Every structure is written in structure tokens, then in C-alpha cells.
Amino acid sequence: MRTQVGIIGAGPAGLLLSRLLALQGIDSVVLENRSRDYVEARVRAGILEQHTVDTLTAAGLGDRLHRQGLEHSGIHLQYPGTRHTLDFPSLCGRSVWVYGQTEVVKDLVAAQLDGGPPLLFEVSDVQPEGVDTDSPRIRFTDAAGAPQVLECDVVAGTDGFHGPSRATVQEAGGRVWERTYPYAWLGILADATPATDELVYAWHPEGFALYSMRSPSVSRLYLQVDPSERIEDWSDERIWDALDTRMALEGWSVNRGPVTEKSILPMRSFVSAPMRRGRLFLAGDAAHIVPPTGAKGLNLAVADVTLLAQALVRLLQDKETDLVDSYSDRALARVWRCTHFSWWMTSMLHRSGDDFDAQLQLAQLRRVCSSETAARELAENYTGLPLGS
Ligand SMILES: Cc1cc2nc3c(=O)[nH]c(=O)nc-3n(C[C@H](O)[C@H](O)[C@H](O)COP(=O)(O)OP(=O)(O)OC[C@H]3O[C@@H](n4cnc5c(N)ncnc54)[C@H](O)[C@@H]3O)c2cc1C
Numbered sequence: 001m002r003t004q005v006g007i008i009g010a011g012p013a014g015l016l017l018s019r020l021l022a023l024q025g026i027d028s029v030v031l032e033n034r035s036r037d038y039v040e041a042r043v044r045a046g047i048l049e050q051h052t053v054d055t056l057t058a059a060g061l062g063d064r065l066h067r068q069g070l071e072h073s074g075i076h077l078q079y080p081g082t083r084h085t086l087d088f089p090s091l092c093g094r095s096v097w098v099y100g101q102t103e104v105v106k107d108l109v110a111a112q113l114d115g116g117p118p119l120l121f122e123v124s125d126v127q128p129e130g131v132d133t134d135s136p137r138i139r140f141t142d143a144a145g146a147p148q149v150l151e152c153d154v155v156a157g158t159d160g161f162h163g164p165s166r167a168t169v170q171e172a173g174g175r176v177w178e179r180t181y182p183y184a185w186l187g188i189l190a191d192a193t194p195a196t197d198e199l200v201y202a203w204h205p206e207g208f209a210l211y212s213m214r215s216p217s218v219s220r221l222y223l224q225v226d227p228s229e230r231i232e233d234w235s236d237e238r239i240w241d242a243l244d245t246r247m248a249l250e251g252w253s254v255n256r257g258p259v260t261e262k263s264i265l266p267m268r269s270f271v272s273a274p275m276r277r278g279r280l281f282l283a284g285d286a287a288h289i290v291p292p293t294g295a296k297g298l299n300l301a302v303a304d305v306t307l308l309a310q311a312l313v314r315l316l317q318d319k320e321t322d323l324v325d326s327y328s329d330r331a332l333a334r335v336w337r338c339t340h341f342s343w344w345m346t347s348m349l350h351r352s353g354d355d356f357d358a359q360l361q362l363a364q365l366r367r368v369c370s371s372e373t374a375a376r377e378l379a380e381n382y383t384g385l386p387l388g389s
Contacts, residue, residue, distance in 0.1 A: 003029040003117075008126055008165055010039055010119060012101065013284030013301040014158035015108035018117050019059050020309035021377055024315055029150055030112065030119045031126055031140055039121070040106050043189060045259055046214055047199075047295035048097040049106075049384025052302045056222045061107045068215065069099035075382070077369055078202040079362060085198065091372070091379035093384055100214045109141055123148075128155045128168050131280035144160070153279070154312055158305070160285040168312035169277040179343070181267040181291055181351045183208075184227040188239055192219045192257025199310040201349060202247050202295075203365060205358070208349045210248035211254070219255065222292075224350050265290040267346065269339050274305050275304075275328040285309050290336045293349060295340035299384055304331050306387060334385070341381040 005021055009031035018028045032039060048069070056062055073095045074087045088095050093166075112119045122143040122321045138150040139257045157165020170176070193212035202209045207224035214220050223242050225234075242256050265345045270289040275282040284301030307330055311323035348364050351357075367376045 001031065001148060002151045003027045003153050003158070004153045006128075006136070006150045007031065007139065007156045007158055008128065009157070009159035009163055009286070010034075011158060011160055011284060011301070012108065012298055013218060013286075013305050014057070015105065015112060015119075016154065016302060017156055017158060017283065017305040017309055017378065018119075019061070019108060019111060020115050020262075020305065021312060021336065023059060024051045024309070024313045024317070026313060028116065028156075029118045031097055031099060031121055031138065031150070032119065032121050033126060034121065036109060036121050040102060041107060042102065043107070043263075044101040045292070045298035046098055046100045046212065046220060046297075050094045050096070050301040051306075051384050051387050052110055053097050054105075055302055055306055061104075061111060064103065064107055065097070065099050066102070069097045070215070071200055072096050072098055074198050074379075076196065076198050076200045076248065077365060078247070079365050080204065080248075082369065083200070086368075086375050086379055088379045088383050090364070091194070091376045092383060094379075094383035095293075097382055103140070106256070107284055107370045125371055127164055128157065128280055131168060132172075132278040133359075134179060134279065136279045139362040140345070144285070145203060150384045153316060155280045156308065157280055157282045157286045158284050161289055165282055165286050166272050168270065168280060169274065169282055172224055172277045175273050177269075177271045179269040181234060181269075181346060181350070182352070183224050183267050183346075184226065184229065185210075185222045185265045185267065185292060186231070186234060186239065187220065187222045187263055187265060188236075188259050189214065190219045190221065190257045190259050191217065193217055195253065195255040200247060200262045201345075203349050203351075203361060204246040206242070206246055207351045209323055211241055211243075212234055219257070221254075225264065226265050227264075229264060231262055234262070236262075239273070262351065265292065269336055269343055271332070271339060273328065273332055275331050276324070280326060281312075281324070282333070287331075288339070290339055290342035291346045292342075293345040294382065296338040296342050299326065300335060300338050303334055303387060330388075334387075337381070337385065
């Protein structure tokens with residue numbers, strides 16, 4: 001087997017990279033170790049920045065997004081007794097969209113299988129090799145159990161946090177920065193009409209809570225919990241009661257409904273540099289993780305592959321190395337901006353148990369809710385800085 005770009009991982013990063021390259025006449029093959037059903041059902045992110053919507057639309061993937069996605073013009077910030085609205089268009093001229101990662105992945109898979117580049121599910125033993133040469137390859141076992149070699153010009157490691165690509169880059173040297181937060185998010189999906197027009201980010205003495213949604217009839221809600229908590233110990237009743245307490249506001253209440261999914265998500269920041277070794281390039285969660293408070297993970301993956309696609313087109317069509325040589329530094333500049341914003345949102349909203357910290361958090365929240373300058377800083381980062389800034 002031979003292709004120009006061998007792509008490991010069919011998450012948003014790998015699938016979108018394949019699509020962007022195909023639109024520029026570059027061949028690729030995507031190798032994924034899970035099944036199509038599994039990949040399409042994985043419930044994760046749901047907030048798309050303006051540049052993500054623009055990129056998906058320009059790539060011909062905007063049909064369902066524009067029909068079913070919900071454009072949101074702000075968020076509510078809440079602390080006991082106060083719910084304050086930040087209006088993004090008036091603060092920074094941009095908005096965000098609510099459209100689940102499951103839907104983004106379904107649109108990408110459908111486009112790929114409808115005449116797009118090959119996408120192989122349920123492969124195993126995937127390993128990039130020879131990445132320091134001009135003819136790298138990927139060894140893997142196909143779904144029928146036969147060993148295969150995919151010869152390529154370039155390998156893209158878009159295999160998420162647990163894939164093999166990052167280790168191959170780090171073997172040649174590099175650095176990792178990591179922060180594990182002493183919090184986790186317990187998240188639920190519920191068949192319940194959202195009781196709010198915008199997402200509500202709520203600070204509360206008993207811990208952070210977030211009211212979000214996936215559609216006009218599906219709510220997505222989160223509670224800050226200790227990372228040692230077990231999901232079995234959280235009955236639906238206990239979750240709704242905690243949400244009622246932490247999101248309480250006079251004259252308003254949380255809408256309950258059947259819970260269709262619940263899980264606990266640990267929170268960490270992680271950055272691995274460089275995002276390249278020879279002809280192997282990392283993008284998305286393979287190179288970095290952010291806590292979900294800033295809604296940045298999926299958007300960063302899209303930003304990475306937008307840069308990477310441009311760089312690979314220039315390398316493979318024009319034989320120029322300038323954009324691949326600067327790819328890692330340019331991608332990491334945005335990664336660190338988003339890592340800072342995600343850390344800042346997390347630090348402002350999650351209870352550490354320390355009363356001094358609590359007063360600092362409330363002072364910061366009051367500042368964001370009363371100063372246009374402070375609100376604009378949040379709005380610019382939340383809606384996503386323009387690519388390249
Ligand atoms: C459990 C979880 C919950 C999240 N929740 C939120 C949230 O609520 N809000 C938010 O903003 N962000 C959230 N995120 C972050 C966001 O979903 C990710 O940043 C985003 O999925 C990154 O896309 P990606 O394509 O880089 O990686 P991924 O989506 O992880 O895709 C990587 C792909 O590579 C495949 N793969 C892995 N190993 C191999 C291998 N050896 N061979 C072949 N294929 C392989 C995987 O199966 C997967 O399909 C969450 C992430 C996780 C893990």
C-alpha cells in the first residue's frame with residue numbers, strides 16, 4: 001500500500017486533515033483502531049469556535065451544522081445571587097456554535113466514505129517507522145488480521161492522547177509539560193429541554209457546575225467532583241439534586257429528564273513539544289490536552305490540522321519546506337494561549353476548598369462581570385482568536 005500522507009487516528013483531527021488534503025489533490029489513508037460505530041458514538045466536546053465553523057463550512061461539511069447547530073452569542077457567568085450575561089458579538093464581534101463532536105465526526109466519516117480517501121476501521125498494532133527518512137511507513141494489522149505496511153511521504157499522528165505517535169516523537173528528544181488538577185467533571189447527557197438560552201458557568205461553595213446543551217431537546221450538564229469519585233455512587237437523583245443546589249437562582253430551575261449517558265472526566269493540562277520528528281507530524285490530543293473548562297480541545301485539533309494541511313500541501317506540491325519547518329512553533333503558540341485560557345477558567349471557577357482562594361475567585365468573577373475590558377479578554381479567548389494570531 002502507498003499514499004502521500006498516512007494518517008493515524010480517525011478523530012476530528014485525522015478525518016479533517018484527510019478532507020483538507022483531498023480538497024487540495026493530496027492522497028491520504030486514515031487508519032483507526034476502533035469501529036465506525038464506536039468512533040461516531042463517543043460523547044465529548046460540543047462548542048465550536050468561529051474558525052472551526054468557518055473551516056468545516058469551507059471544507060463542504062457545513063450543511064447539517066448550519067441546519068442543526070445552535071449559534072450562541074454568549075455565556076452566563078454565575079455566583080450565588082448573580083447571573084451575568086457576556087454578549088460575545090458586542091464584546092469581540094464573534095460567536096460560538098453548539099454542535100456535538102459526535103455530529104462533527106459523523107459528518108466527517110460520511111464525507112470520507114462517500115468517495116473520499118480510504119478510511120480503515122478496526123486496525124491494530126499501528127506503528128510509524130522510518131520517520132527520519134523521506135520515505136516513512138506505518139506498520140499495522142488490518143481488520144482481517146493480516147499484517148500490512150503503508151508506505152508514505154509523510155505520517156500524521158492524530159491518534160489522541162493514548163496513541164503511539166507521540167512516543168515516537170519523544171524518543172528523539174523533546175519535552176513534556178503537565179499539570180493534573182485536583183478536580184474532575186461528572187458529565188451527563190439528558191433528554192431534557194435546556195432551561196437556559198446560553199451556557200451557564202456557575203461558581204458555588206460546593207463546587208463548579210456547568211449547564212450546557214447539545215440540541216433544543218438534549219441537555220449536557222457537568223458537576224465538579226473529586227477525581228476519586230466513582231460514577232456508580234452518583235444516582236441520577238443525586239446528580240440532579242447537586243445541580244439544583246449549585247445552579248440555584250431565584251425564579252429559575254434546572255429542567256430534569258431521563259439521563260442517557262454519564263461519566264467522570266479527569267482534568268489535566270498536557271503539552272508535548274516539538275510537534276514534529278522528521279516526516280512525522282503530531283496534531284490534536286496526540287500533542288496536547290486541556291481541561292474542558294475553556295471548550296478548547298476540539299477547536300485546537302481543528303486549528304492544528306488547518307496549519308498542517310497548508311504546510312503539507314506546500315511540501316508535497318511545491319517541494320518547499322518553510323511551512324513544515326515552522327509548523328510546530330506556530331501550532332504551539334496557539335496551544336499555549338489556549339492552555340493558559342483553559343487553566344485560567346478552571347482556576348477561576350473550581351472550588352479548591354481553601355477560603356482565601358474562594359475570595360480571590362469571587363473578586364475575579366466580579367471583575368469580569370463589571371469591567372468591559374476584562375469581559376472582552378474572556379470573550380476573545382472563548383470564541384477563539386483568529387488563526388495565525
Ligand atoms: C473522555 C473525553 C471527554 C471530553 N470531553 C470534552 C468536553 O466536554 N468539552 C471539550 O471541549 N472537550 C472535551 N474533550 C476534548 C476533545 O474531545 C478532544 O480534544 C478532541 O477529541 C481531540 O480530537 P483528536 O482528533 O485530536 O483526538 P481524538 O478525538 O482522541 O481522536 C484520536 C483517534 O485516534 C484513534 N487511535 C488511538 N490510538 C490509535 C492507534 N493505536 N491506532 C489507530 N488509531 C488510534 C482513537 O480511537 C481516536 O479515534 C474530551 C476528551 C475526552 C478524551
